[in-house]
Amino acid sequence: MGAPQLCDEFDAVLHTNLEKLIPDVKFIQREEAVKHLTDHGFLGVDAYMGALDDVASDAGAEVVIGEDFQRKGRGCDLRTTVTDAKHLYALGDLATGISCSAVLTKTTLSLLKDPISGVSMIVPLPQLLDVPAALPLSTFLPV
C-alpha cells in the first residue's frame, strides 16, 4: 500500500469513527472546500498549506481536521490535527508512529497542479517501499 492509499484508508477510518461519535456530523466535500477557497481568493492547492483554516468558519465548519503522513527517522508518522475553525486554535494534535521501510528510500519532487489556475505546488514525496497493509484502528478512537 502506498502513501495515497494509506491516507485514503486513514480518511475513511476517521470518517467512520467521527460518525459513530457524533451522529449528526457533517463533512464538507472537496469541491465545496475548493469553492470556499477560491471565493476567498485562494487557490485549491492552498488547502495543503493551511488556507482551509482561514475559510472554514465562513464555510460553516466548527472544526478543521488535518491529516499528514511523513517519514520520521526510520519510521513513519501519521498525524491528525484538530483546529477550532472559529477561534483558530489547536484542539488536538494526535500522532501515531507506524513501522515502515527502514530500507533507504529517496525523496523525489513532484508537482501538484491546480486544475483551475494551472499553478503547481512542489511536493517532496518520500518513496516508501514497505508500509503496513492496515492501520491500527484503535489509534483514532480518542478523536
Next chain:
Amino acid sequence: MSCPDPHYTGDAKQKGIQGSVRILITVTEQGAVENARAVGGVEVGLELASLRAVSGWHLKPATDSDGKPFPARVPVEVTFRLLP
C-alpha cells in the same frame, strides 16, 4: 532576485507586537509575485505590510527538468522582531 523587507507598522511597533505572517504566493514564469494571500497572520497591519512587500518581490522562477519555467505556489514566512 529582489526581496525588499516589509515596513514594521508604527502601531504594531508601539504595541510591541512581534511574530510571523505566513503568506502564500504564486511565482510566475517571469519571477513576479502574484495572488499573495496571508494565512494566520499575527496582526492585520503587519499582514498588510507583508503582503505589500512580498507582492513587489522578484524571484527566480521554478523550472522543470528541461529548464522550462512554470508558475509555482509557495509559502513565505515573514517574521517581525523588535530589537531590545
